[in-house]
Amino acid sequence: MCTKCDYTIHSHHHHFGWDNSIEPAGRIAPGTTVEFECVDSSGGQLTAKSTAADIATLSFDKINPVTGPIFVDGAEPGDALKITIEEFKPSGFGWTANIPGFGLLADDFKDPALNIWSYDKGSMEPALFGKNARVPLKAFAGTIGNALAEPGLHSVVPPRRVGGNLDIRDLSAGTVLYLPVEVAGALFSVGDTHAAQGDGEVCGTAIESPMNAVLTFELEKQANLAMPRFTTPGPVTRHLDAKGYEVTTGVGADLMAGAKAAVSQMVDLLAGRYNIAPVEAYMLCSVCGDLRISEIVDMPNWVVSFYFPRCVFE
Amino acid sequence: MCTKCDYTIHSHHHHFGWDNSIEPAGRIAPGTTVEFECVDSSGGQLTAKSTAADIATLSFDKINPVTGPIFVDGAEPGDALKITIEEFKPSGFGWTANIPGFGLLADDFKDPALNIWSYDKGSMEPALFGKNARVPLKAFAGTIGNALAEPGLHSVVPPRRVGGNLDIRDLSAGTVLYLPVEVAGALFSVGDTHAAQGDGEVCGTAIESPMNAVLTFELEKQANLAMPRFTTPGPVTRHLDAKGYEVTTGVGADLMAGAKAAVSQMVDLLAGRYNIAPVEAYMLCSVCGDLRISEIVDMPNWVVSFYFPRCVFE
Numbered sequence: 001m002c003t004k005c006d007y008t009i010h011s012h013h014h015h016f017g018w019d020n021s022i023e024p025a026g027r028i029a030p031g032t033t034v035e036f037e038c039v040d041s042s043g044g045q046l047t048a049k050s051t052a053a054d055i056a057t058l059s060f061d062k063i064n065p066v067t068g069p070i071f072v073d074g075a076e077p078g079d080a081l082k083i084t085i086e087e088f089k090p091s092g093f094g095w096t097a098n099i100p101g102f103g104l105l106a107d108d109f110k111d112p113a114l115n116i117w118s119y120d121k122g123s124m125e126p127a128l129f130g131k132n133a134r135v136p137l138k139a140f141a142g143t144i145g146n147a148l149a150e151p152g153l154h155s156v157v158p159p160r161r162v163g164g165n166l167d168i169r170d171l172s173a174g175t176v177l178y179l180p181v182e183v184a185g186a187l188f189s190v191g192d193t194h195a196a197q198g199d200g201e202v203c204g205t206a207i208e209s210p211m212n213a214v215l216t217f218e219l220e221k222q223a224n225l226a227m228p229r230f231t232t233p234g235p236v237t238r239h240l241d242a243k244g245y246e247v248t249t250g251v252g253a254d255l256m257a258g259a260k261a262a263v264s265q266m267v268d269l270l271a272g273r274y275n276i277a278p279v280e281a282y283m284l285c286s287v288c289g290d291l292r293i294s295e296i297v298d299m300p301n302w303v304v305s306f307y308f309p310r311c312v313f314e
Numbered sequence: 315m316c317t318k319c320d321y322t323i324h325s326h327h328h329h330f331g332w333d334n335s336i337e338p339a340g341r342i343a344p345g346t347t348v349e350f351e352c353v354d355s356s357g358g359q360l361t362a363k364s365t366a367a368d369i370a371t372l373s374f375d376k377i378n379p380v381t382g383p384i385f386v387d388g389a390e391p392g393d394a395l396k397i398t399i400e401e402f403k404p405s406g407f408g409w410t411a412n413i414p415g416f417g418l419l420a421d422d423f424k425d426p427a428l429n430i431w432s433y434d435k436g437s438m439e440p441a442l443f444g445k446n447a448r449v450p451l452k453a454f455a456g457t458i459g460n461a462l463a464e465p466g467l468h469s470v471v472p473p474r475r476v477g478g479n480l481d482i483r484d485l486s487a488g489t490v491l492y493l494p495v496e497v498a499g500a501l502f503s504v505g506d507t508h509a510a511q512g513d514g515e516v517c518g519t520a521i522e523s524p525m526n527a528v529l530t531f532e533l534e535k536q537a538n539l540a541m542p543r544f545t546t547p548g549p550v551t552r553h554l555d556a557k558g559y560e561v562t563t564g565v566g567a568d569l570m571a572g573a574k575a576a577v578s579q580m581v582d583l584l585a586g587r588y589n590i591a592p593v594e595a596y597m598l599c600s601v602c603g604d605l606r607i608s609e610i611v612d613m614p615n616w617v618v619s620f621y622f623p624r625c626v627f628e
Binding site for chain 1: 416417418471472473474475479480481482483484513514515516517518540541542543544545546547548549550551552555556557558559560561562563564565569570573575576579583604605606607608609610611612613614615617618619621624
């Protein structure tokens with residue numbers, strides 16, 4: 001039960017893809033706090049008993065449901081929807097998968113793989129991966145957005161200027177997010193909750209985990225935001241950084257190639273040093289390693305770096 | 315004077331560009347600690363009395379000198395040169411410039427601009443910018459690398475797999491860097507020292523500051539590294555993160571366009587909120603804001619985020 005909420009949107013009010021003709025699941029005034037029950041990004045297809053074989057038979061029609069939409073009174077195109085991310089209520093269950101055809105290194109990792117996570121939803125202590133890796137947790141919503149002005153059904157996979165599948169690791173409790181509004185009422189939905197993810201989400205999935213999200217909505221009239229922006233109330237990586245980082249780099253004229261090179265070298269480093277399968281190292285990179293652009297000005301070569309937190313193995 | 319060093323390479327031993335035929339300034343055995351006197355990246359053309367007018371007349375033949383090269387006994391192609399970054403000895407003087415034609419937003423910022431910094435080289439307390447911005451400092455070497463196998467003179471501007479102008483903010487004291495060796499002796503040089511920089515170095519310059527660098531060299535035989543990698547001994551952003559971040563995003567199918575969009579929006583946000591010129595906001599972004607890739611897998615749109623530390627104004 002939510003103690004601070006004015007409203008709960010239950011998980012059966014979920015939809016697949018964005019479509020501004022979907023009937024609102026609720027209507028609220030600015031200032032309202034709402035709890036959303038979020039289904040995991042497999043839409044419940046994966047459970048604690050699933051195996052890699054279940055990845056091959058996933059129905060993509062049921063991928064990435066979002067709970068909503070809610071209609072915010074007074075929201076008009078040109079406004080920004082201000083969302084204060086109050087709290088997440090994690091479930092303790094999660095999964096991370098390598099899904100063939102999806103992920104930064106899809107050309108190198110063509111076979112399905114699945115890791116089932118069990119974490120302490122009360123303490124949110126680092127979660128065990130394999131025999132001796134421990135991944136720090138920070139819950140957030142991977143998909144959080146408003147409906148598009150353009151009519152029709154739009155895939156939930158790509159994020160857009162109104163938000164959506166942003167997969168920004170720091171959209172966690174305490175952060176204030178501003179999203180452009182393109183339709184009357186904003187028609188906000190949220191889902192794809194994650195217990196942990198690194199910047200990049202490099203294998204294509206995080207610690208995918210059903211959980212409730214508690215959010216407060218306000219409006220900034222005629223903010224005319226071009227893209228989403230947000231404010232974090234404090235540090236964003238202190239759960240990861242205490243023991244420093246191992247860092248690999250990709251140097252070259254293309255940022256995408258640089259990102260692939262940096263992650264690929266980290267996969268090799270972790271697999272070799274810790275005697276784990278390359279696909280395990282790849283999934284581990286996705287849930288806690290960070291892609292950063294170290295320099296983007298020294299023509300014609302840029303440097304993309306991949307930071308893996310040493311605390312995971314030390 | 316260096317108390318831990320076996321050797322000092324004085325600043326007159328600097329060269330412009332990389333060329334494996336340059337006579338070594340010194341020859342050392344693995345295990346040796348060396349102090350390098352590094353000239354600033356203008357090669358001394360800019361001083362505390364310089365103005366924006368001096369940017370227009372900079373001689374690019376004298377840009378980015380590096381001190382060295384040193385020949386490391388036993389280093390052979392295929393080895394990695396292991397460099398322990400022991401210490402920097404900052405000078406207290408620095409500059410940041412917008413140089414026309416250079417920088418991520420070169421199309422938007424076509425006029426030269428210059429900020430002269432004076433910082434406390436003993437305390438390394440945050441340095442004042444304008445009336446009320448204070449930028450946390452962390453000294454590092456922007457250019458650090460080995461000679462290329464390919465004969466001839468190569469521009470110092472682009473970084474390469476042997477290192478060079480990497481401009482990686484975390485190559486600071488305590489970090490251990492591994493660089494591929496392509497020629498006998500490695501022929502290592504260092505320069506382009508910075509008192510502070512954000513990930514991206516978005517305006518093209520950091521707090522450019524002459525200082526000495528103390529480095530210890532070892533070899534990892536036949537490491538066969540593809541690209542530079544490094545290990546940090548602890549957290550890398552705690553000098554910046556205490557009050558959280560303002561974050562702007564660029565959402566779209568091209569990482570470079572996303573980076574430009576994110577930085578451009580942060581320039582607008584800072585200039586509007588703090589009543590500073592856009593070019594001042596741009597230079598400020600370069601010395602302390604970080605470019606991160608939030609997600610690179612949600613086809614076909616990626617999210618590049620620009621993190622500006624709130625401590626600078628709060």
